[in-house]
Amino acid sequence: MPGTSHDNAAGQPPGRATVLSTAHIRERDRRAWLIEEIGRQYAKVEVEVPRATALFNEMRILPLGGQALSVVRSSALRLSRRAGVDGFLETDAVFFVLVLRGRYRLQQDGRSVELGPGDLTLYDVTRPHVVDCSERLAKIIFKAPGPLVRSRLARVERCTALRIPTARGSAAIAANFLRALPTDAAGLTSADAGAVGACALDLLTLAVRGRVGDTPASSGRRQVALRRLKAVVEARLGDAGLDAVRIAAQAGVSVRYANVLLAEEGTSLMRYLWARRLEHAARALSGSPQTRIADVAAAAGFRSTAHFSRAFRARFDCSPRAYAWRPRPRD
Template identity: 45%
Template sequence: MKPHDAETESLQPPTAIHLSTEDISPWHRHEWLKEIIGREYAHVDITPPRNVPLLNEMDIYTWKQLRLSCIRSNAIKLKRLPQEPLLSSQDAYFGVVLLSGEYMLEQAGREVFLSPGDMTIYDATRPHRITCPGSFSKLIVSIPRELMRQKLAGVEHCTAMKIPGSKGIGAVAADFMRASASQATGMSQLAFDALSDNALDLFTLALQEIRPPTSQLSRSRSLSLYNIKACVEKHLAHPQLDSQMIAQATGLSSRYINELLAAEETSLMRHVWERRLEKTHQDILGACQTGLAVSDIAMKWGFNDLSHFSRAFKRKFGLSPRALKAQAQAAKAKSDA
């Protein structure tokens, strides 16, 4: 795209991907909706209503680093299937704003019941159940996992908890996201994207209000943790990355670094290992376009022992790197057909 074309496009209103069961024959709607939700959000089992038609429609906007979905549906139940995300965009936290109807979410041994205006958050990659007993509408804000973790230490302890939308910062955040969604087509893509940072900041502030005290860090410790993770990301591909390198780069002791990461039930080198596996997972999914071999991707992210890498990858994601690549290629071929 030429620079002039890109500039012109940024001044146009945002364009949503519109998906609706009403465009599908009734006897194909169940499988179609399951496939769409699996592609756009997470792999789920669907239990449709018995006494009313299966109706679900969504408008999905790209919102800078986020995605904003406006969803309207009849009654439905969703259960997250135990399968790793095929797309890196699915490795995310989902913020929910209920607009109308009733909504119940279960995750991590907790359950939350929302009324219109209330918000919650859940980890799209972890087991969860969603039950909506009647017609409802909601917004979903898809937030990349690493971005959400950088914004709020301990976010994993906030899932399936209610953020009241009737008062305080919860009301401000919910109103802001409702207005952003309802007015999206009345502004340019550039202006719409500019709102996303504010929306995420407001949502983070609302989460801080309900975050359990045991998961909270002081501002200085939270900043230190952010700097540690940012340093890891910067040097992740360096084959000699170790605790000494991170300690020197951040000016923190190795002991203090591991103490901070212990609050997230991990250690520095385990965090490095996990991030490298996640990066290889993303690159393998993208290998359909780049043509990179699995071995080249592993070496790129600091894995020198390919057998060890393959075993660790399979333990984390449930299938080997080559099996994932084959699965992604098959999915791409199907979507291109």
């Protein structure tokens, strides 16, 4: 029944939309329900509802291969994500938003933009942001994997929270394509849905490049180098002697250039290494209370269990042992 399903939309057959609506939820439970569903389908956020507002929200989510398109209709609300949210189990994703009705305000990366009907923007849903809608709103959200977007756009953080008009050019083509998808994509095969999703992403990134003056060639070279760096980190997470010099040398770049590349994602080479070590350890611990903490720490490249425990608590706000008692998330 729409509004009562708790299945993730990614599990839906291609060409078939999941409909999630507050219409079937008791009014006093709607805010909690919406927080849960947004967290399940997109990312963890806080939801604020203006006083004297009867909360309404409807999401029609259509899977398109590795992407997804959502048509969202909502009463006035404010969505926010603060720094430090534990999102390591979330999918790294970028949202392209096309406003259909109402006013839409977005803040991210030190910028604030107000959009009206026909305007397009994008933001990284897993990083701090604020979405403020002071009136009833209708919008289309195109959700794309972060790595795919970054392979097409250099320095995504300089592209967020920008107003992209869609009256002409590549932005008009992208917007018209998005508007047609909810109807025209119905009944597509899995292969066709994936191809259509890829086309939509190509059109949207073309529109954004037209706004910021990016070029695919320069973006592509940076992404190749960045992928090499990350591959070295993943392959040697358990090497306690791994440092910035060794990572950069194995990836064939300088330490300075490696840090420039990772600065585009808001981090540095060593911060990225330690973050990945902690995420690896958290996955190993989750749902495994019998696991030895010292073994997990060593496998993640920590020389000292005490250092590991301090770093883990700072990252996840609980001890490794307490984290191990958490149920393992379903894949």
